[in-house]
Every structure is written in structure tokens, then in C-alpha cells.
Amino acid sequence: MRVPLAVTTSARLNPQLLAQAEAASRRWGVPLFLRRHKRGITSWFDDRAEALLIFGHDGVTLWDREGHHGFHGGMAHLRRLRLAAGEPDIFVRVAELRKGDAVLDCTLGLAQDALVASLAVGPEGRVVGVEKSLPLCALAWEGLKTYELGPDSCRIEVVHADAYEYLRTLPARSFDVVSFDPMFARPRKAQPGFDVLRRFADHAPLTPEALQEGQRVARRWVVVKGAKYSDDLKKLGLTPEPGSRYTGVDWGRIGSSKEDRPG
Template sequence: MRIPLAITTSARPKEWLVAQARAAARQWRVPFIARQPKESIALWFETHAEALLIFGHDGVTLWDREGHHGFHGGMAHLRRLRVAAGEPDTFVRVAELRAGDAVLDCTLGLAQDALVASLAVGPGGRVVGVEKSLALCALVSEGLKTYELGPDSCRVEVVHADALEYLRTLPARSFDVVCFDPMFARPQKSQPGFDVLRRFASHDPLAPEALEEGRRVARRWVVVKGARYSDDLRKLGLTPEPGSRYTEVAWGRARPLEP
């Protein structure tokens, strides 16, 4: 019987890399499988695991039988460069992010918005990302350990949990901004790696209960990303914010609950 996730290394790993992979396996409570020289992992997806987190000398990569994705900044890197140069970012604008803010990203995914938020709130701020998928959570958490954020950003704290359950554990008004980016029902043109995200991420729509918990936890805004072609935002009682007519993304936001 195959397990959902296991951890291994690239072929012929150094001792420090094996130690790093074993430590991650203990942290995420998944098996570590030792890699033999010249051994292909192709058959492992038939006999060992549905997915593998592979530690290599060039970083950490999530593999399944359909493909792979190594952790990197992706479009978030370009967005961070623009924010640093004073250019507008829609997420930062809609959330009204400012230095020192505490941000809770309830759908961390590949950490694209969380990485932008970490720069927008600065080293005195806080960004927490919640991810339901163990495979994505482990990939991002391990990848962030070596990702160079720089002195102008805070680190991104990664939590493996269901967002609604996690929100229910938090005190009221404990974050300035709470954000949701549910998986779109219809795939869009996207950056490399999004296919991996779609295979592993939760496809559940944002529940009204989660939105209300977000409003309880937020001090300023709850921000929700949606698709222009859908009425998902309106079903939640949200009015899409004005934006570019050339994007397929729509943003809505809700005010916090009254204390």
C-alpha cells in the first residue's frame, strides 16, 4: 500500500543532505526512504508513495508521477521587486498592507502572496501561512528555510492545518488582515508549478463559516481572491474591487465583525 508522502534525497547525496532530509521526515512525521546510487524514483510511485519530497543540492522538490516542482519565488519574486521599487501590487493595495502588520494567509499554496506580504509588512510585521495539504506545506516550509528574504522582510511562519479549524483557535482581532485564495474551479493560464498546486491543494470553495471566522479574527480587512468569470465572491456577499479589465482575477474584501 502506497503512503501519501515520503521524503528522500537526490542520488549520491552528501551526509549533511541526508541528515537534513531525515530531520524533515521527523518534523512532518512521514517516512524517510534512503536513495541508492543510480536508483530511479519512477517505480517508487507504483510501490512506495503517491508523492515524494526530494532534498537535493539545489533545493527541495515535490514530485509525483505527473511531474515535479521545486520551491522558488516564482512570480512573487517579481512582485517583491516591484513593491520594493514603489510600484503598486493589487493584493497589497486591496489589503491596505502597511509596515508592522500581522497577516494571516489561510490558503498558503506556494506562498506567492505570503512572500509579497512579508515585504509589505517589513521586518517588524508578521506573516502566518496556513496550508491544508501536507505535501505543499512541507515543500514550502522546507523551501523557505533557504529562501533569501532579505532584511526588509519578516519570515513566513508555516502552519499545517485546516483553515477553518485554525481560525477557530485564534483570539478575536488577532491579525490585521486575513486573506483567502481558494482554488479556482476553472484552470487559468499560469506560471510553471501551478499544475502541481492544483493536484495537491484543496479544491473546496471558501465556506461562509470560514469567512465569518476570518472577520472575527481580522482587525482591518478580510481579503478574498476570486475569478472574474465566476460569481463566487457575490455568493459570499462580497463586491469585487475595481481592477484591470485585462486580468482574470477579482478581489473582494469584508470588514471585521464589530467587537
């Protein structure tokens, strides 16, 4: 019987990689595979695991039968450079992120928006990312552990949980901003690695109940990403904020619950 996720190392094993793999196996409660077949890891997808988290000399990579993706900054790296240079970022603008803010990213994925938020709120701020998919959560957690954020950013806390259930455990107005980036119904052109994200991500749409919980938890805004030229935001009663005509996404936002707002 195949398990959803297992951990292994690159073929060139050394004590450091072995220690990392053993720690990850314990952390996520998944098997550790070490003995390679002559055919490599391919045969493991037949009967042992649906996905593998592989620790190598170049970092951590998530593999499945169809492909692989190593954790890296991706477009978030460029967005962070632009933000540091004083250029606008639509997520930061719509969320009105400020230094010292606490941000809850309810759909962490590959941590692209969380990486930008960590710079926007600075070292005195807080960013928590929630991811329901175990393979994606493990990839993000292990990758962020060694990602060089720099002194101008806060670290990103990663939580493996269903976002709606996690929101229900939080006190009212415990984060300044809550964000959602639900998986779009139709695939869109995206950076490398998005295919892996799509295969492992939770495809359930954002529900009004989860949005309401987000409003309860947020002190200022709940921001939601939707596909441009779709009714993703309209279904939730949100109006797209002004943005670039060259992007394939829109952002909408809604204020915190009225009964929970200060004043």
C-alpha cells in the same frame, strides 16, 4: 500500501542532504527513502508513496507521478521587486497592508502572496501561512527555510492545519488582515508549478462559516481572491475591487466583525 508523502534525496547524496532529509522526515512524520532502484524514483509511485519531497543540491522539490515543482519565488519575486520600487500591488492595495501589520494567509499554497506580504509589512510585521495539504505545506516550509527574504521582510511562519479549524482557535482581532485564495473551480492559465499546486491543493470552496471566522480574527479586513468572470466572490456576498483588466483574478474584501471592531 502507499503513503501520502515520503522524503528522499537526490542520487548524489552527501552528509548535508542526508541530515536535511532526516530532519524533514521527523518533522513531518513521514518515511525516509534512501535506497534507489535502477529505475530511479518512478517505481516508488507504484506502491510506496503518492508524492516525494526530494532534497537536492539545487533545493527542495515536490514530485509525483505526473511532474514536479521546486520551491522558488516565481511571480512573487517580480512582485516583490516592483513593490520595493514603489509600484502598486493589488493584493497589498486591497488589503491595505502597512508596516508592522500581522497577516494570516489561510491558503498558503506556494507562498506567493505570503512572500509579497512579508515585504509589505516589513521586518517588524508578521506573516503566518496556513496550508491543509501536507505535501504543499512541507514544500513551502522547507523551501522558505532557505529562501533569501532580505532585511526588509519578516520571516513567514508555516502552519499545517485546516484553515477553518485553525481560525477557530485564534482570539478575536488577533491579525490585522486575513486572506483567502481558494482553488478556482476551473483551471486558469498560470505560472509553472500551478499544475502541481492544483493536484495537491484542497479543492473545497471557501464557506461562509470560514469567512465569518476570518472576520472575527481580522482587525481590519478579510480579503478573498476569485476568478474573474465567475461568481466566486458574489456567492460570498463580496464585490470585486477595482483592478487590472489584464489579469484573470479579482479581489474582494469585507471588514472585520462589527462587534469586534474598535470604537
